[in-house]
Amino acid sequence: MTATVGGTRATTESGTASGARATTTSKPVMATVSGTRATTASGTRAETVSGTVTATVSGARSVAATVTDPELPMLTLDELGVLRSVAEDDDGRVVVSITPTYTGCPAMDAMRDDLEHALRDAGYADVEIRTVLAPAWSSDWISESGRRKLAEAGIAPPGSVRRRTGPVPLTLGPTVSRVVCPRCGSADTEEVSRFSATACKALRRCRSCAEPFEHVKEI
Ligand SMILES: [Zn+2]
Numbered sequence: 001m002t003a004t005v006g007g008t009r010a011t012t013e014s015g016t017a018s019g020a021r022a023t024t025t026s027k028p029v030m031a032t033v034s035g036t037r038a039t040t041a042s043g044t045r046a047e048t049v050s051g052t053v054t055a056t057v058s059g060a061r062s063v064a065a066t067v068t069d070p071e072l073p074m075l076t077l078d079e080l081g082v083l084r085s086v087a088e089d090d091d092g093r094v095v096v097s098i099t100p101t102y103t104g105c106p107a108m109d110a111m112r113d114d115l116e117h118a119l120r121d122a123g124y125a126d127v128e129i130r131t132v133l134a135p136a137w138s139s140d141w142i143s144e145s146g147r148r149k150l151a152e153a154g155i156a157p158p159g160s161v162r163r164r165t166g167p168v169p170l171t172l173g174p175t176v177s178r179v180v181c182p183r184c185g186s187a188d189t190e191e192v193s194r195f196s197a198t199a200c201k202a203l204r205r206c207r208s209c210a211e212p213f214e215h216v217k218e219i
Contacts (some may be wrong), residue, residue, distance in 0.1 A: 060094045061086035063122040070110040071198045072216070074149045077111060081141025084132050093126040094119055099137045102200055102219065139219050151182045156189075156204065156215040179215050181206035191215075 064086050065078040077083045077098065084097040096115050100108050112129045119127045139158035142150075147157035156179045180187050186208035196203035201214040 059122070060088065060096075060119060060124055063118055063124070064096055064115055067111070067114045067118050070107045070114070071200065072150070072155070074153045075142070075146045077115070079143045079146030079149070081137060081143065081146075082111065091126070093128055094124045095128045095130060097130045097132045099132050101137050105200070107198075139216060142216070150216060154182050154213055155201070156180060156182050156213060158216045158218040161218050177218060179204055181209060181211065182213055183211045184209040189213075 064083055065076055067077050067083075069075045069077055069080050069082070072080065080101070082098050082101060084099050087095045087097075089095060096119070098108075098111060098115070108131075115129055116127050138161055140161050142157065150157040159177055159179070178187060179189050179191075181189050181204075184206060186206055188207040189204050190207060191202055192205050192212065193203040195201070196214045200216060200219075202217050203212060204215050205212045
Protein backbone atom coordinates (compact mmCIF):
# COMPACT_ATOMS: atom_id res chain seq x y z
CA MET A 1 0.00 0.00 0.00
CA THR A 2 2.92 2.37 0.42
CA ALA A 3 5.77 3.21 -1.89
CA THR A 4 8.54 5.70 -1.87
CA VAL A 5 8.63 7.77 -5.05
CA GLY A 6 11.32 10.38 -5.58
CA GLY A 7 11.69 11.08 -1.90
CA THR A 8 7.95 11.34 -1.30
CA ARG A 9 5.78 8.66 0.05
CA ALA A 10 2.57 7.76 -1.70
CA THR A 11 -0.25 6.04 0.09
CA THR A 12 -2.71 4.31 -2.18
CA GLU A 13 -5.59 2.01 -1.85
CA SER A 14 -6.77 -0.45 -4.41
CA GLY A 15 -9.85 -2.46 -5.03
CA THR A 16 -12.40 0.32 -4.46
CA ALA A 17 -15.07 1.18 -6.98
CA SER A 18 -13.51 4.55 -7.58
CA GLY A 19 -10.19 2.99 -8.47
CA ALA A 20 -6.91 3.82 -6.83
CA ARG A 21 -6.66 7.12 -5.03
CA ALA A 22 -3.27 8.40 -4.03
CA THR A 23 -2.18 10.76 -1.34
CA THR A 24 1.25 12.25 -1.59
CA THR A 25 2.93 14.14 1.18
CA SER A 26 6.30 15.79 1.35
CA LYS A 27 7.29 13.62 4.27
CA PRO A 28 6.44 10.09 5.30
CA VAL A 29 2.86 9.83 6.52
CA MET A 30 3.73 7.59 9.42
CA ALA A 31 6.32 9.99 10.76
CA THR A 32 3.70 12.69 11.33
CA VAL A 33 1.43 10.51 13.39
CA SER A 34 1.82 9.20 16.87
CA GLY A 35 -0.41 6.48 18.19
CA THR A 36 -3.30 5.54 15.95
CA ARG A 37 -5.54 7.34 13.54
CA ALA A 38 -9.11 6.26 13.66
CA THR A 39 -12.45 6.91 12.09
CA THR A 40 -15.39 6.28 14.36
CA ALA A 41 -18.20 3.91 13.55
CA SER A 42 -20.73 6.73 13.83
CA GLY A 43 -19.30 8.80 11.05
CA THR A 44 -17.17 8.78 7.95
CA ARG A 45 -14.85 11.54 8.99
CA ALA A 46 -11.62 11.68 7.03
CA GLU A 47 -8.46 12.10 9.01
CA THR A 48 -6.22 15.00 8.21
CA VAL A 49 -2.51 14.72 8.76
CA SER A 50 -0.49 17.88 8.23
CA GLY A 51 -3.24 19.26 6.02
CA THR A 52 -3.39 16.16 3.82
CA VAL A 53 -6.32 13.79 3.85
CA THR A 54 -5.02 10.27 4.29
CA ALA A 55 -6.91 7.96 1.99
CA THR A 56 -5.78 4.77 3.67
CA VAL A 57 -7.78 4.95 6.88
CA SER A 58 -10.99 6.35 5.40
CA GLY A 59 -10.61 3.80 2.60
CA ALA A 60 -10.23 0.90 5.02
CA ARG A 61 -13.22 2.15 6.94
CA SER A 62 -15.39 2.40 3.84
CA VAL A 63 -14.43 -1.18 2.90
CA ALA A 64 -15.23 -2.43 6.42
CA ALA A 65 -18.53 -0.54 6.36
CA THR A 66 -19.75 -2.57 3.37
CA VAL A 67 -19.48 -5.93 5.17
CA THR A 68 -22.89 -7.32 6.02
CA ASP A 69 -24.16 -9.30 8.97
CA PRO A 70 -24.27 -13.06 8.25
CA GLU A 71 -27.62 -13.51 10.00
CA LEU A 72 -29.24 -10.26 8.89
CA PRO A 73 -27.65 -9.85 5.44
CA MET A 74 -29.72 -6.75 4.62
CA LEU A 75 -27.74 -4.89 7.31
CA THR A 76 -24.11 -3.86 7.23
CA LEU A 77 -22.08 -4.33 10.41
CA ASP A 78 -21.95 -0.55 10.52
CA GLU A 79 -25.76 -0.25 10.51
CA LEU A 80 -25.95 -3.03 13.09
CA GLY A 81 -23.67 -1.00 15.37
CA VAL A 82 -21.09 -3.79 15.57
CA LEU A 83 -18.35 -1.86 13.77
CA ARG A 84 -16.76 0.34 16.41
CA SER A 85 -13.69 1.80 14.78
CA VAL A 86 -11.19 1.34 11.99
CA ALA A 87 -7.68 2.55 12.75
CA GLU A 88 -4.21 2.20 11.36
CA ASP A 89 -1.23 1.89 13.65
CA ASP A 90 2.28 3.19 13.04
CA ASP A 91 3.29 -0.02 11.25
CA GLY A 92 0.50 0.34 8.68
CA ARG A 93 -1.63 -2.37 10.22
CA VAL A 94 -5.38 -1.84 9.90
CA VAL A 95 -7.05 -2.49 13.25
CA VAL A 96 -10.82 -3.02 13.19
CA SER A 97 -12.69 -3.03 16.48
CA ILE A 98 -16.02 -4.79 16.71
CA THR A 99 -18.44 -5.36 19.57
CA PRO A 100 -20.36 -8.63 19.98
CA THR A 101 -24.14 -8.34 19.88
CA TYR A 102 -25.58 -11.14 21.95
CA THR A 103 -23.47 -13.15 24.34
CA GLY A 104 -22.42 -16.28 22.48
CA CYS A 105 -23.69 -15.01 19.13
CA PRO A 106 -22.45 -17.65 16.66
CA ALA A 107 -22.11 -15.05 13.91
CA MET A 108 -19.15 -13.29 15.53
CA ASP A 109 -16.55 -15.57 13.95
CA ALA A 110 -18.14 -15.13 10.52
CA MET A 111 -18.17 -11.34 10.99
CA ARG A 112 -14.48 -11.40 11.87
CA ASP A 113 -13.63 -13.55 8.83
CA ASP A 114 -15.77 -11.46 6.46
CA LEU A 115 -14.12 -8.22 7.61
CA GLU A 116 -10.67 -9.69 7.24
CA HIS A 117 -11.38 -11.05 3.74
CA ALA A 118 -13.00 -7.81 2.54
CA LEU A 119 -10.02 -5.73 3.67
CA ARG A 120 -7.47 -8.19 2.29
CA ASP A 121 -9.31 -8.26 -1.07
CA ALA A 122 -9.18 -4.44 -1.11
CA GLY A 123 -5.41 -4.55 -0.72
CA TYR A 124 -4.95 -4.17 3.04
CA ALA A 125 -2.48 -6.94 3.76
CA ASP A 126 -2.05 -6.49 7.50
CA VAL A 127 -5.42 -6.61 9.22
CA GLU A 128 -6.26 -7.23 12.85
CA ILE A 129 -9.80 -7.63 14.16
CA ARG A 130 -10.20 -6.76 17.83
CA THR A 131 -13.19 -7.41 20.03
CA VAL A 132 -14.29 -4.57 22.28
CA LEU A 133 -16.65 -5.50 25.10
CA ALA A 134 -17.35 -2.11 26.67
CA PRO A 135 -19.63 -0.32 26.32
CA ALA A 136 -21.82 -3.31 25.65
CA TRP A 137 -23.80 -3.45 22.44
CA SER A 138 -27.51 -2.74 22.60
CA SER A 139 -30.20 -3.09 19.94
CA ASP A 140 -30.51 0.70 20.27
CA TRP A 141 -27.26 0.83 18.29
CA ILE A 142 -29.00 -0.33 15.12
CA SER A 143 -29.11 2.74 12.91
CA GLU A 144 -32.25 4.29 11.45
CA SER A 145 -31.35 3.06 7.97
CA GLY A 146 -30.78 -0.40 9.47
CA ARG A 147 -34.24 -0.36 11.05
CA ARG A 148 -35.79 0.71 7.77
CA LYS A 149 -34.04 -2.11 5.90
CA LEU A 150 -35.22 -4.67 8.45
CA ALA A 151 -38.83 -3.54 8.03
CA GLU A 152 -38.49 -3.57 4.25
CA ALA A 153 -37.29 -7.18 4.51
CA GLY A 154 -40.38 -8.10 6.54
CA ILE A 155 -38.57 -8.19 9.88
CA ALA A 156 -39.90 -6.03 12.71
CA PRO A 157 -37.05 -3.89 14.08
CA PRO A 158 -36.48 -3.74 17.84
CA GLY A 159 -38.16 -1.08 19.92
CA SER A 160 -36.05 1.17 22.09
CA VAL A 161 -34.56 -0.29 25.24
CA ARG A 162 -35.55 1.26 28.54
CA ARG A 163 -32.42 2.36 30.33
CA ARG A 164 -32.29 1.87 34.08
CA THR A 165 -29.83 2.85 36.72
CA GLY A 166 -29.47 1.04 40.01
CA PRO A 167 -31.13 -2.27 40.94
CA VAL A 168 -33.08 -3.99 38.16
CA PRO A 169 -36.36 -5.58 39.29
CA LEU A 170 -36.88 -9.03 37.77
CA THR A 171 -40.29 -10.35 36.82
CA LEU A 172 -41.26 -13.92 36.05
CA GLY A 173 -43.84 -13.12 33.38
CA PRO A 174 -43.19 -13.06 29.64
CA THR A 175 -41.63 -10.01 28.10
CA VAL A 176 -44.39 -7.86 26.67
CA SER A 177 -43.47 -5.64 23.77
CA ARG A 178 -45.64 -3.82 21.32
CA VAL A 179 -44.51 -4.97 17.91
CA VAL A 180 -46.06 -3.69 14.73
CA CYS A 181 -46.57 -6.06 11.79
CA PRO A 182 -44.01 -5.10 9.12
CA ARG A 183 -46.41 -6.26 6.38
CA CYS A 184 -49.69 -4.49 7.18
CA GLY A 185 -48.73 -2.13 10.01
CA SER A 186 -51.18 -3.58 12.52
CA ALA A 187 -50.20 -3.49 16.19
CA ASP A 188 -52.37 -6.55 16.86
CA THR A 189 -49.55 -9.12 16.86
CA GLU A 190 -48.59 -12.00 19.14
CA GLU A 191 -45.41 -13.88 19.91
CA VAL A 192 -45.41 -17.48 18.65
CA SER A 193 -41.89 -18.38 19.75
CA ARG A 194 -39.22 -16.48 21.66
CA PHE A 195 -36.68 -17.76 19.11
CA SER A 196 -36.90 -18.11 15.34
CA ALA A 197 -34.27 -18.84 12.67
CA THR A 198 -31.65 -17.08 14.79
CA ALA A 199 -31.39 -16.52 18.53
CA CYS A 200 -31.65 -12.75 18.17
CA LYS A 201 -35.12 -12.90 16.62
CA ALA A 202 -38.54 -13.96 17.91
CA LEU A 203 -41.27 -15.43 15.71
CA ARG A 204 -44.53 -13.52 15.76
CA ARG A 205 -47.86 -13.61 13.98
CA CYS A 206 -50.11 -10.79 12.91
CA ARG A 207 -53.73 -11.23 13.93
CA SER A 208 -54.88 -8.78 11.26
CA CYS A 209 -53.24 -10.15 8.11
CA ALA A 210 -52.42 -13.58 9.60
CA GLU A 211 -48.83 -13.44 8.31
CA PRO A 212 -46.00 -14.75 10.47
CA PHE A 213 -42.96 -12.51 10.77
CA GLU A 214 -39.71 -12.24 12.67
CA HIS A 215 -38.85 -9.59 15.23
CA VAL A 216 -35.34 -8.53 16.26
CA LYS A 217 -35.62 -8.56 20.05
CA GLU A 218 -34.74 -5.62 22.22
CA ILE A 219 -31.62 -6.05 24.31
ZN1 LIG B 1 -50.08 -7.85 9.40
